[in-house]
Amino acid sequence: MLQSLQVLDQLKARLRETLALLPLAEGRGPVSLILGLPHPPSGAPDLDGPRFYFAHSHRGDLRAGYGIAGEWQAQGPERLSKLRHVALGLSDAWVHCDPDETGFSGFAMLGFAATPETQTRNADLPNALLWLPELALIVRGGQSALVLTTLCPAPGDDLRARWESWLDRLVPLLGRPALDPLTPAHLDALGSTPDRDDWRTLVLNALDEIQRKRLEKVVVCRRQRLQGHRRFDLDRLNAALSYLFPSCQVINIRRHAASLVAATPERLFTQRRDQVEADAIAGTARRAEDTERDAEIALAFQSCEKNRREHRVVVEAVREALDQCCRHLDAPEGPSILRLNNAQHLWTRLHGELKPGVDAFELAERLHPTPATNGQPRRAAHDWLDVNEPLERGWYTGAAGLIEPDLTGELWVLLRCALILDRRADLYAGAGIVAGSDPDDEWQETEQKMAAMSMALQFA
Numbered sequence: 001m002l003q004s005l006q007v008l009d010q011l012k013a014r015l016r017e018t019l020a021l022l023p024l025a026e027g028r029g030p031v032s033l034i035l036g037l038p039h040p041p042s043g044a045p046d047l048d049g050p051r052f053y054f055a056h057s058h059r060g061d062l063r064a065g066y067g068i069a070g071e072w073q074a075q076g077p078e079r080l081s082k083l084r085h086v087a088l089g090l091s092d093a094w095v096h097c098d099p100d101e102t103g104f105s106g107f108a109m110l111g112f113a114a115t116p117e118t119q120t121r122n123a124d125l126p127n128a129l130l131w132l133p134e135l136a137l138i139v140r141g142g143q144s145a146l147v148l149t150t151l152c153p154a155p156g157d158d159l160r161a162r163w164e165s166w167l168d169r170l171v172p173l174l175g176r177p178a179l180d181p182l183t184p185a186h187l188d189a190l191g192s193t194p195d196r197d198d199w200r201t202l203v204l205n206a207l208d209e210i211q212r213k214r215l216e217k218v219v220v221c222r223r224q225r226l227q228g229h230r231r232f233d234l235d236r237l238n239a240a241l242s243y244l245f246p247s248c249q250v251i252n253i254r255r256h257a258a259s260l261v262a263a264t265p266e267r268l269f270t271q272r273r274d275q276v277e278a279d280a281i282a283g284t285a286r287r288a289e290d291t292e293r294d295a296e297i298a299l300a301f302q303s304c305e306k307n308r309r310e311h312r313v314v315v316e317a318v319r320e321a322l323d324q325c326c327r328h329l330d331a332p333e334g335p336s337i338l339r340l341n342n343a344q345h346l347w348t349r350l351h352g353e354l355k356p357g358v359d360a361f362e363l364a365e366r367l368h369p370t371p372a373t374n375g376q377p378r379r380a381a382h383d384w385l386d387v388n389e390p391l392e393r394g395w396y397t398g399a400a401g402l403i404e405p406d407l408t409g410e411l412w413v414l415l416r417c418a419l420i421l422d423r424r425a426d427l428y429a430g431a432g433i434v435a436g437s438d439p440d441d442e443w444q445e446t447e448q449k450m451a452a453m454s455m456a457l458q459f460a
């Protein structure tokens, strides 16, 4: 605690020294002040108010944003190009002051719903959102920093008080030891939409459509409502998800009351300068406790024609989308296996060299939605789901990630996720239907996928 208070004093002194150097009156875009932290914190503590959180345990990186320096919303077919236009304006004018020479910069969160038309029922998350946080925390490569951001012009005295109050709220919590999980608690299942009978009908209808050759693949999903016996603790939930799924991206986004939480294995893409990587993940099998049995399942699963077909459709669609904006594209011959605690998937990583001028918004537009979460052909699958799927997906199977000032970035597909409010969690999962799919097996697959979140919720 004493150490945290010393850090707080040092950061405030740094803030006062540098504030006068910032072009607050004449600036016309974001101004970010970056303050190096002496020790990486064990996590990004939750604070009241809007917050987003992205953590990847295996990579050892964590980025969180608190408060809103600026936010822009969009909806409809032009949603990403509208937000791109805003981001271009920010990018041109963004000023960084990095007195500690951390090398870090500010960033924005981009997130959007499964489809451009989705009317998100509660006002918690709009259809598509670009969010510039007032305070950000970055931990990467053993280094860490805070980034304070404002949109200019901004009056210096007010800003000093605002930024100091952010430091007062966050910094004392950064020295807190990692949270232990709570004693696991029982969760009550309050019902599924669709229920098991309606699921069967939905899958059989999809199979009929596939047999008539109107669709090759379609991904149907369901929502399971769970109720806990205590209010879910989001910091503990993040920690449990990172522990259980260290190779997944743990995401937690809250603008108002409800939090959207995910532990997703699937990147829509990562763009670093002119390099892009994308994951095609489709085809799912269970895990077994016994190692030999687990290896047998993997072998059978990898050689199963139905799974390979389901996977190939996604690889081809991702390849086609990237082909249009890459000068060079590599994809391995056949899929490998991605093993998670609760499931294993067929997985192909594609890597490309981008043509000049391609940014994260264009990549999102071209890649989303892949047939891993929607279907093939894209339009026909979308239209069929629009009529037949009996629930609102919201941001589930949409994407979210972080955008850098140069408009590169990384987006994750919002899977293995839940919308959480107090003691209630709505979990979402889906399964790809192709010729040969069985409704009961696909139900089982969604149960397995939901187990990722329900397991972690028991400890939160």
Ligand SMILES: C=C(O[C@@H]1C=C(C(=O)O)C=C[C@H]1O)C(=O)O
Pocket (backbone or CB within 6 Å): 219, 221, 266, 281, 282, 283, 284, 345, 372, 373, 415, 416, 428, 429, 430, 431, 432, 433, 449
């Ligand atoms: C739709 C989901 O997952 C997607 C569908 C998969 C499948 O059908 O095998 C596998 C991974 C994801 O691309 C989900 O987790 O809800």
